[in-house]
Amino acid sequence: KAGVTQTPRYLIKTRGQQVTLSCSPISGHRSVSWYQQTPGQGLQFLFEYFSETQRNKGNFPGRFSGRQFSNSRSEMNVSTLELGDSALYLCASSSGQASNSPLHFGNGTRLTVT
Amino acid sequence: EDQVTQSPEALRLQEGESSSLNCSYTVSGLRGLFWYRQDPGKGPEFLFTLYSAGEEKEKERLKATLTKKESFLHITAPKPEDSATYLCAQGGGRRALTFGSGTRLQVQP
Helix, strand or coil: CCCCCCECCCCCCCCCCEEEEEEEEECCEEEEEEEEEECCEEEEEEEEEECCEEEEEEECCCEEEEECCCCEEEEECCCCHHHHHHHEEHHHHEECCCCCCCEEEECCCCECCC | CCEEEEEEEEEECCCCCCCCEEECCCCCCCEEEEEEEEEECCCCEEEEECCCCCEEECCCCCCECCCCCCEEEEEEECCHCEEEEEEEEEEEEEEEEECCCEEEEECCC
């Protein structure tokens, strides 16, 4: 069974630009969550989608948004990039509710904002 | 708000030297305690889920245990390939998993 796939693996963007990251979950998993990982803050929850609906949201500004498609694939978008947005963005899928089921992570997209 | 604290922050062991990693969690509303392993440049890899005090899970040289206020990840006779960052996370009802900051384990040959 294929794991969670994230593309691209690396991105370099300039302040003020926007970026879109993509995630394909494990086949059959309908829940997709996004996390930001930085050395200082660790893993911080961004949002969770289930059946194309946002089910849960973390404490990030509105510049961070996401969506999920009917095939469970998900994208997240960050607009007006800031230097502090440089991080590893991780997508995870689960077969049950993301708040109390094992999450299966992709290898992330490393975003660098210059 | 859920809080997860892991200790130690870093641990260096000699090959074969057993030890334990600690994860303290918010007592109320636990809906699962999760352990992950993360290698550099990769996403966390799921290891175990524990749901109730007294529960234990094992996988190769790793054993996870759960009490009413903390969880331990015991590493028996570790090998260099066990070197990684180990993360624990608390599940909580409708809220997302809350992750600890991790323990960086280095096992020297």
